[in-house]
Amino acid sequence: xxxxxxxxxxxxxxxxxxxxxxxxxxxxxxxxxxxxxxxxxxxxxxxxxxxxxxxxxxxxxxxxxxxxxxxxxxxxxxxxxxxxxxxxxxxxxxxxxxxxxxxxxxxxxxxxxxxxxxxxxxxxxxxxxxxxxxxxxxxxxxxxxxxxxxxxxxxxxxxxxxxxxxxxxxxxxxxxxxxxxxxxxxxxxxxxxxxxxxxxxxxxxxxxxxxxxxxxxxxxxxxxxxxxxxxxxxxxxxxxxxxxxxxxxxxxxxxxxxxxxxxxxxxxxxxxxxxxxxxxxxxxxxxxxxxxxxxxxxxxxxxxxxxxxxxxxxxxxxxxxxxxxxxxxxxxxxxxxxxxxxxxxxxxxxxxxxxxx
Amino acid sequence: xxxxxxxxxxxxxxxxxxxxxxxxxxxxxxxxxxxxxxxxxxxxxxxxxxxxxxxxxxxxxxxxxxxxxxxxxxxxxxxxxxxxxxxxxxxxxxxxxxxxxxxxxxxxxxxxxxxxxxxxxxxxxxxxxxxxxxxxxxxxxxxxxxxxxxxxxxxxxxxxxxxxxxxxxxxxxxxxxxxxxxxxxxxxxxxxxxxxxxxxxxxxxxxxxxxxxxxxxxxxxxxxxxxxxxxxxxxxxxxxxxxxxxxxxxxxxxxxxx
Numbered sequence: 001x002x003x004x005x006x007x008x009x010x011x012x013x014x015x016x017x018x019x020x021x022x023x024x025x026x027x028x029x030x031x032x033x034x035x036x037x038x039x040x041x042x043x044x045x046x047x048x049x050x051x052x053x054x055x056x057x058x059x060x061x062x063x064x065x066x067x068x069x070x071x072x073x074x075x076x077x078x079x080x081x082x083x084x085x086x087x088x089x090x091x092x093x094x095x096x097x098x099x100x101x102x103x104x105x106x107x108x109x110x111x112x113x114x115x116x117x118x119x120x121x122x123x124x125x126x127x128x129x130x131x132x133x134x135x136x137x138x139x140x141x142x143x144x145x146x147x148x149x150x151x152x153x154x155x156x157x158x159x160x161x162x163x164x165x166x167x168x169x170x171x172x173x174x175x176x177x178x179x180x181x182x183x184x185x186x187x188x189x190x191x192x193x194x195x196x197x198x199x200x201x202x203x204x205x206x207x208x209x210x211x212x213x214x215x216x217x218x219x220x221x222x223x224x225x226x227x228x229x230x231x232x233x234x235x236x237x238x239x240x241x242x243x244x245x246x247x248x249x250x251x252x253x254x255x256x257x258x259x260x261x262x263x264x265x266x267x268x269x270x271x272x273x274x275x276x277x278x279x280x281x282x283x284x285x286x287x288x289x290x291x292x293x294x295x296x297x298x299x300x301x302x303x304x305x306x307x308x309x310x311x312x313x314x315x316x317x318x319x320x321x322x323x324x325x326x327x328x329x330x331x332x333x334x335x336x337x338x339x340x341x342x343x344x345x346x347x348x349x350x351x352x353x354x355x356x357x
Numbered sequence: 358x359x360x361x362x363x364x365x366x367x368x369x370x371x372x373x374x375x376x377x378x379x380x381x382x383x384x385x386x387x388x389x390x391x392x393x394x395x396x397x398x399x400x401x402x403x404x405x406x407x408x409x410x411x412x413x414x415x416x417x418x419x420x421x422x423x424x425x426x427x428x429x430x431x432x433x434x435x436x437x438x439x440x441x442x443x444x445x446x447x448x449x450x451x452x453x454x455x456x457x458x459x460x461x462x463x464x465x466x467x468x469x470x471x472x473x474x475x476x477x478x479x480x481x482x483x484x485x486x487x488x489x490x491x492x493x494x495x496x497x498x499x500x501x502x503x504x505x506x507x508x509x510x511x512x513x514x515x516x517x518x519x520x521x522x523x524x525x526x527x528x529x530x531x532x533x534x535x536x537x538x539x540x541x542x543x544x545x546x547x548x549x550x551x552x553x554x555x556x557x558x559x560x561x562x563x564x565x566x567x568x569x570x571x572x573x574x575x576x577x578x579x580x581x582x583x584x585x586x587x588x589x590x591x592x593x594x595x596x597x598x599x600x601x602x603x604x605x606x607x608x609x610x611x612x613x614x615x
Contacts, residue, residue: 041569043516098468128405174390193433194462221463226433228462267463333380339405344441345431348461 002178004162007219014211014218020260021207029252032259034051036288039266048285048329049269050294050322051099051131053087055059056080056119058300060105062172066203068240068312069105075240078300079104079111085122091303092127095295095322098339099129101154106174117141117148124149125177127147129341132193135173136183142190146348151341153187154196155180155273156234160212162203168203184220191348194228195220196271200246201254202236210311217265226349230269232259237275238315251280262288272316281318282328294336295322304330359588361560362535363442364452364506366424368395371554372584373426374577375564377403382416384573391575395423398431398455398562401445414449426487428455429446435474442479454479455509456488469496473503480504489541492523497530497538499525507536509562512553513543516565520549524556530596547576547583554587555595 007013020032057079058069068075069183078243094099100123104111116134123130131152132145142153159165169175184195197216199209217229233254236245237319249257261270272281272289274296281292297303298312318325360367372392376399379385388396397417405412414540417425429443432438435458442454456479458472459465473496474490480486485506490496492510500508510530521527521545531538535561544550550561563580570576 042518042565045516045565045568046380048380086578093407098405098408098411098413226460226462266463330381335380335382336411337403338408338411339403342401342404342431342441342444343431344444345437347437355376 004178004269005181005219007215008160008181008212009308010215011211013286014190014214016266017214017260018207020263021210021256023253023256027045028243029256029259032256032263033287036259036262037286039262040286040290042286043267044290045263046286046333047335047337047340048289049291049337050097051101051129051291052092052097052294053101053103053133053273053296053298054085054123055103055298055300055302056085056116057104057108059110060107060172061108062106062174063170064174065170066158066200066236066243066245070241071239077110079115080119080300082118084301084304086126087304088301089123089126089197089300096338097294097322098127099131099341100127101131101133101152101293103132104134106172112140113137114145117272119146120145120148120150124343124346128339128343131196133196136180137186137190139186142187142192143348144190146191146193146346149190149343149346151346152194152228152230153184153192154195154232155183155187156198156200156232157181157212157216158200159203160199160209160216164204180354184216185223185236188220188224188227191350192344193226193349194230196230198232198234198271199202200236201249202247204259205247206249206253210260214261214264217268228269230271231265232271232273233258234273234275237317251321253338254280255284258284265338274316277317278320278325278328281325282332286334292325295320359536359592363487364393366485368424368560370395370581370584371560371588372550372581373398373541373562374567375561375562376400376413376417378565378568379573380568381556382413385413385568386416386420388567388573388577389420389423390470391574391581392567393581394577396426396453397423398426398428398564399449400428400433401441401448404445404448406448418449424453425449425451426455427451428454428457428489429475430457430459432458432475433460433468433471434458435471435478438471438475439478440483442475446484453485453487454481454504454594456486456578467491469493470484473499476500476505478505480506487539489503492526492535494526494528494529497534501534501536505536507539507559509539511542512540512549515542516564517543518544518545519543521552521556524552527553527558528556541594547579550580551583551590554584555590557591560584 133154271291403413429438429441514520541552541562
């Protein structure tokens with residue numbers, strides 16, 4: 001393996017946040033929550049931006065031990081055709097969604113770049129904001145997605161521990177740790193505006209993972225000055241495959257991690273998905289979290305044809321309808337915002353296929 | 358009447374409100390009413406023609422007595438801001454545009470180069486252009502030269518609540534500008550809005566300080582009063598600061614006059 005980039009092990013990049021992650025008493029957690037809330041309020045106000053995932057395909061070429069769509073699972077494989085994508089988008093729009101995250105597995109012949117780009121074209125015709133969580137691409141491919149109206153990419157490193165990474169990613173293109181680690185940079189070089197990163201919590205020792213995410217955020221912000229970075233906090237959920245996390249993360253540590261990130265990185269979007277329970281999501285809204293998924297279906301075709309949508313990538317924990325979730329936010333004096341972007345701003349943010357000057 | 362003149366428009370209120378960050382549209386509308394403002398800014402990103410409940414343009418358009426100033430928040434380049442201004446004018450019918458170009462989505466500092474270019478184009482097209490800018494006296498004059506209606510330098514970083522940390526630069530800008538100077542961003546308390554008006558600003562723009570207050574209506578009203586007080590004080594002529602005491606009975610009166 002080539003050597004790890006210097007930023008990954010540069011502790012100075014995360015020195016301010018490390019002490020905040022030390023598990024202390026309840027009072028210290030309460031103090032962090034109050035500070036995180038005050039910063040969130042000041043910087044983002046009383047709003048929570050909403051998005052929803054759209055699973056385009058569950059074909060996959062990789063063997064991730066923790067994923068319900070890994071290529072050795074018996075789950076039936078399916079990809080949405082473009083008329084089906086239109087129906088999914090229409091069903092999502094009917095519940096108000098204006099910000100969609102398009103998902104696929106690792107690159108396959110059935111669901112490769114051309115398919116994905118056409119899906120972005122289709123989505124950008126009807127959705128104000130389109131983002132993609134798919135396979136790593138080249139700079140030129142990311143530029144193509146940006147030109148089609150994709151503003152954001154989500155790409156989790158899963159684990160920042162190279163040894164664990166090798167063990168968990170048993171085969172396929174995702175096996176290359178460094179190739180994946182460098183993917184956010186290729187997306188930004190291609191003109192994608194925002195990159196969402198994160199560690200899949202449960203795979204490796206959580207404090208180390210949290211600090212690696214911090215270093216990654218700061219490295220990207222320093223290198224690409226126009227980059228919008230967001231951080232998600234996915235925890236392993238029950239999935240087809242039955243993987244049990246070796247380093248489970250409890251609610252209190254996850255909350256501490258989110259508070260610490262908000263305090264140390266006051267203007268980065270922090271995202272919480274429907275992997276988490278209604279109780280946890282309602283509690284964390286406004287305490288650092290600024291973006292949340294809503295009414296999510298993690299099956300292929302789950303919005304317009306849930307009866308025939310098949311197996312999910314993982315089990316959703318918050319199954320509330322959009323309306324129920326919005327009511328919960330409003331009861332906390334938070335405004336759910338479905339459209340917080342405009343296609344007027346779509347297009348690559350960099351002029352050339354090269355690092356931003 | 359001591360009105361704020363922006364192009365052919367006159368406003369009796371010198372407080373401009375932002376419409377983001379509120380806990381609900383209702384709260385936002387109530388705060389606007391309580392503040393007495395007649396000019397509000399709204400982001401194109403928050404126009405939602407497909408879902409009335411999520412839309413800010415509709416309820417603001419229906420509200421009587423206020424003029425809308427769409428803003429280009431989200432734009433990273435002049436080209437994007439110009440495109441956003443065209444769409445905003447089409448949808449809102451307002452001749453005003455608040456040019457906001459911040460390529461870094463984290464600290465949201467305005468890009469002077471792209472802002473100048475967008476303002477040059479939009480002013481040439483007849484928009485009433487109100488650019489959000491760093492507190493830079495040279496840029497302020499450059500923008501006046503290309504035909505901006507006003508300039509809106511920041512008091513401090515947007516959403517920071519650090520008040521008038523750019524006061525020194527603002528004073529130069531106010532002294533040298535022949536178009537209205539409106540402090541935009543960073544104000545936390547009504548006293549800071551009052552201080553900006555005492556300094557000679559023509560108006561102030563506030564959003565976060567009102568939207569995230571415990572009682573946005575009361576805070577909006579307090580800002581309205583503070584702006585008024587500051588303007589009156591500026592008209593009245595504020596006494597100069599002195600480094601030493603000045604005796605009310607002069608010490609040298611026994612020497613007689615020349």
